[in-house]
Amino acid sequence: MMLARTALRLAIVETLAPYAQIVAPDPAWPTFAGKHVYDTQISATALADVDAPVPVIVVLTDETELKADGTDVTLASSSTPQIVTVAFEIMVPVRVDEGSESVVRLVGPIDAAAEALLDLIEDQIKQRIDDGRMIGPLDRVLAEVVEIKSLPYRDPDTETRLSASRVEFSCRVLRGQRWPKDLPASPQPFDYLPSPMREVAEALPAGSYGAKIATMLGSLIGRPADFPALNEMRLAANLARGADDTPAAPADASTTPPTGDLGGSVTF
Numbered sequence: 001m002m003l004a005r006t007a008l009r010l011a012i013v014e015t016l017a018p019y020a021q022i023v024a025p026d027p028a029w030p031t032f033a034g035k036h037v038y039d040t041q042i043s044a045t046a047l048a049d050v051d052a053p054v055p056v057i058v059v060l061t062d063e064t065e066l067k068a069d070g071t072d073v074t075l076a077s078s079s080t081p082q083i084v085t086v087a088f089e090i091m092v093p094v095r096v097d098e099g100s101e102s103v104v105r106l107v108g109p110i111d112a113a114a115e116a117l118l119d120l121i122e123d124q125i126k127q128r129i130d131d132g133r134m135i136g137p138l139d140r141v142l143a144e145v146v147e148i149k150s151l152p153y154r155d156p157d158t159e160t161r162l163s164a165s166r167v168e169f170s171c172r173v174l175r176g177q178r179w180p181k182d183l184p185a186s187p188q189p190f191d192y193l194p195s196p197m198r199e200v201a202e203a204l205p206a207g208s209y210g211a212k213i214a215t216m217l218g219s220l221i222g223r224p225a226d227f228p229a230l231n232e233m234r235l236a237a238n239l240a241r242g243a244d245d246t247p248a249a250p251a252d253a254s255t256t257p258p259t260g261d262l263g264g265s266v267t268f
Contacts, residue, residue, distance in 0.1 A: 003193070004173045005061040005084050006217070007141045007200040010210035012059050012086060013039050015132035016125065019208035031124040032117065033057045033090075039209070042106075050093055052104050053113065055121050058089040062168070081172045083146070088125055092117045092163040107153065107164045114163035122150055122167050129169070137203035137210070141196040143172040189218025 017037035021027035029035070033055045038046060040060055050056055062085040094108035110118075129145065132138035147170040153162040174196050183191050190201045193214065201214035251260030 002064070003197040003217070004082060004141060005064060006213070007197040008084055008086060008171060008173055009039060009059055009061050010204065010213060011132070011137040011141055011200050012129065013037055014204055014208060014210050015128055015136065015138050016057060016059070019205040023207075030128045031055075031057070032120055039213075047106075050104060050106070052093040052095040053117060054093065055117055056091045056093065056106065057121065057125070058091075060087045060089065061085065062087050081143070082175060084171050084173050086169045086171055088122075088167040088169070090118055090121050090125075090165050090167065094163055107162045109155075110161040110163045118163070118165050122165065125167065137200045140199035140203055141173050143174050146170050146172055187222060189215045189222060192218045192221040 016031055016033070017035050018030070021029055022035055027034070031037070036046070036050060036054060036056045038056070038058045040058065042050075042056065042058060064085070065083045091106045092110075092114040093104050093106050094114070095102055095104050096108060097103075108114075126148065129138070129142070133142050133144070147168075149168045151166045151168070153164040153166065154160060155162060190198055193201055197214065197217070201211065201218070204211040204214060249259045252258060
């Protein structure tokens with residue numbers, strides 16, 4: 001269930017910033033944000049490559065809802081839809097003067113141009129997801145979008161509108177099967193993934209960001225636990241009959257179990 005969120009997020013990142021365009025000499029990007037589409041957060045390295053006024057998109061998965069109906073025995077066998085909220089944090093960077101330097105900030109006070117860019121990106125995201133639902137990795141996990149909400153950002157102190165917005169897509173994801181049981185003779189990382197994560201991973205381009213994440217997950221699932229090797233065990237027992245003990249039977253090592261007080265040692 002929860003890996004469906006990762007599958008959905010990776011499929012959306014690939015839809016909005018295709019790997020084929022990242023490696024192309026003259027890319028044609030699906031949105032005006034270009035390659036600046038990030039999974040969950042923006043790294044410091046990526047921040048250094050951001051410039052005004054090219055927008056930035058961060059894709060997150062938030063709330064997930066799955067409820068059994070009256071005919072279900074457990075959620076595992078439920079046929080009710082799983083709803084995942086995908087949030088798009090959209091920011092239009094601004095260039096501001098600080099002393100003698102001009103620096104880029106991810107957000108700033110909004111103006112008419114930034115407002116128009118936010119509207120453009122929101123519309124492009126909707127269109128690309130509508131198209132991607134029919135082909136590519138996104139159609140392996142996304143059944144439909146049932147609700148969209150757009151929320152503006154404001155400065156918490158001054159209530160000033162900022163050059164950023166949050167768009168929430170309530171998505172019904174495809175219900176996959178349970179974790180795979182019958183693995184091939186020489187399983188690869190994707191073979192260990194449950195559906196729909198496995199189908200999305202297989203549809204992602206080799207070398208893409210999403211394929212690397214899926215490979216990491218499959219490798220973690222398929223790798224056996226690393227237990228420390230037990231090299232040696234030593235057991236020692238100091239046994240002696242007391243003065244009041246019953247005398248030992250005659251020693252006889254040929255019986256099972258042996259009788260009497262036998263000398264020697266046992267190694268485990």
